[in-house]
Amino acid sequence: MRKILFYMCCLMPVLGYTQSLSVEQLWAEMTKGNAYQQKQIEKSIKNEDLQELRSNRIPVFYLDANLQRNLIIPTTPVPAIAFDPTAADGAIIPLKFATKWSSKVGVQMEWDLFDPKRGIQEQQKRLDIDRASINLEKQVQEWKIDATLAYAAVVLATEQYALAVEDSISYQKILTIVKKRYDEGREGGTEYVQAQQELERRRINLYEAWSVLVDSDLELRRFVNLDSTKVLSSNMNDIGSFAHALRVNNYELETLQLDQQMNELQQRELKKGLLPTVKVNAYLGEQFYSNEFRLDRGADWFGNSFINLALRIPLSTYLSIQPSLRKSALKQQLTELQLVEEQYDDQIRGRQKAVKIEAAVKKLASYQAIEKLSIENKSIKEKEFEAGRILLVELLQSHAAFQQAKRERWQASYDLLKISLKTE
Template sequence: PDAQEGELMYLRFNTSWNASAGLNLSYDLFSPEKVNRVGEQKQQLKIQQYDERISEKELREQVAIAYAECVIAEEQLRSCVQDTTYYALLLSNAGDLYKKEQLSLVEKNKAQQAYNESVANCLRAEKIAADARANLLFLAGAEVTPQTVATLQLEEDIPTLLSKMEQHASTSVTGKELEVMKQLERVSLAALRTGSAEWKYAPTLSLNGYLGTNYYNNELRLFNDRYWRGNSYLGLSLKIPISQSLTTAKEVSRLRLQQRLEEASLLEIRNRQEKERLQEQSQLVVQRESYRLSEENMAISEQNLEAAQMQYEKGYILQQELLSEQLKAQFARQSYLQAAYDLFTGLVTMKH
């Protein structure tokens, strides 16, 4: 049809050479495999965001516990320093009494042993406090050097810190709630994938086109534009997945099972969290009472130690009895510090 009047043109089947050059175009007007692709990507992005928020919550919890460990370690160090000072005075007094032959060698040696143990405890407490400060700086993202570890100062003591934790009402989403939200998104993602697989039973409608030209001639002269003729077209195609139905059926069955597993996992998470919540609440009641009692016992032990010191100075009791009261006071302080740590970790767990 492009030839001039009286012009003869070669056809494809009666020439020695033929060639084609062009651009193939294809656009899916409806593709079952792409129905929920954007939705799946959005769900995966939400799951990743929840993972990031959960990781942030866990880091905050670690920092809070590390701060409490620092406060308790500093309190333990102060207590050990006081004990060492006390035992040093007691040892000095025992040495004077021994020289005056008012104290036996056994009693003097017991005072020396008590002092040595207090020095060792003090050294261990210094290391524990330094390690706790270094851990806090590390988790907080600060530079960890001997200088920063040595100069780190904490504002709160144990009662102040626990009081703030008891009064603080967290309005942010907890880590447990984030875990449930994340699993809900996983259930939604599984449902989308199942729906996408079911859509694969539907046919694919595509718009196809070809923009190009063809060459027909008995001689190969590709750069002679007289023998190039246009041959473009535009059409619709419908692809029916008859042979893929069995594969699609297996995929749908597998994804439905995966969806049920995700739903069962959501139920398990909720039940587990409810069980943990009840356990944490009852445990927190025990921890609060244990802290109150240990604080009361520590105060009583301090009073007993003061009374024993006065009796010892008046000669009413022996040095061995005084050392026994001092040891009881140490145990009471250790129990108090442990109870404070348990209560703080319980509060952090409940609020995060």
């Protein structure tokens, strides 16, 4: 009896704190999870990718400055007749077209005035954001499912442990009766030994139930901090109601639909690559030339400014694009087939799930009826044993049937919950 009370006291550190935790409160803790925050950051990164691409629409301005010391001034041969009309035909004159010091300071502007791929690329970035949103929603759904199942496991493990404690206490009373009868000579030694063995088995069941409860508690701590939690306030009926209200989506379908849209954009991007691009470059500044390092001398600075309009027309792309277009078309065809297959499989899984839920509900109802009958039978056998009308073995059989009925009902409850939550 002391050992039983000891284990009941040991249960308190697991659940013995200051407040309760319902399934609804558990779901509210989802945003504090590390996995959720990772997916949220990934979505934010995709948003910033789009903003970064949009910022490329405006011209890029930057300051361009340099200072150069020519250690050896290069010499360039030029026709002598350009400077001396009387020079002989073919004569050349070596000239130096640089100074010892040169510098440049100005503002440079670059602007992609027309890029046919830009609109497609922005649409691709938006699809990346949609994909990140789907991943976030999928993470939320998976977290709720796994956390709810872990919560239910603790609820059932708590019931199992409470039953093990109750059974151990109850059997302690049975052993007292058997011992009294043995001392009075109304019970044989074999029955007394058997009764003591059964008490040890009850203690083993108690140890195992405690181990399952602690393990379930630790599993639930993967999803929520239980340091301030005293009890789990939702029972299996409450959990089932939340599970029924949870809409379980097939995000694989949504992902394939995004893949289909992305393939279409890639095909359009390839075709847009055949169009010309237009870029504008401009510069406004001054250049310094002198054999003396006198940057403060204004006479040695000369203005320099230009605007450059560059038109780029692809030529070889017309020849090399065909394999890429065929590859993109095949990818699109593959995605369409996968989407059709997934839609069909999703319908089949939905029907299978409905059948499984219906069977699980009936199974649970039957096990609940069996449990109720086993409780009545156990009560009858206990009274008959106390009156001395049946042997110990018959009483133990009724206890075993009762415990088996409890375990079957617990398992049926958990199976129904799992079927309701899972998409498979």
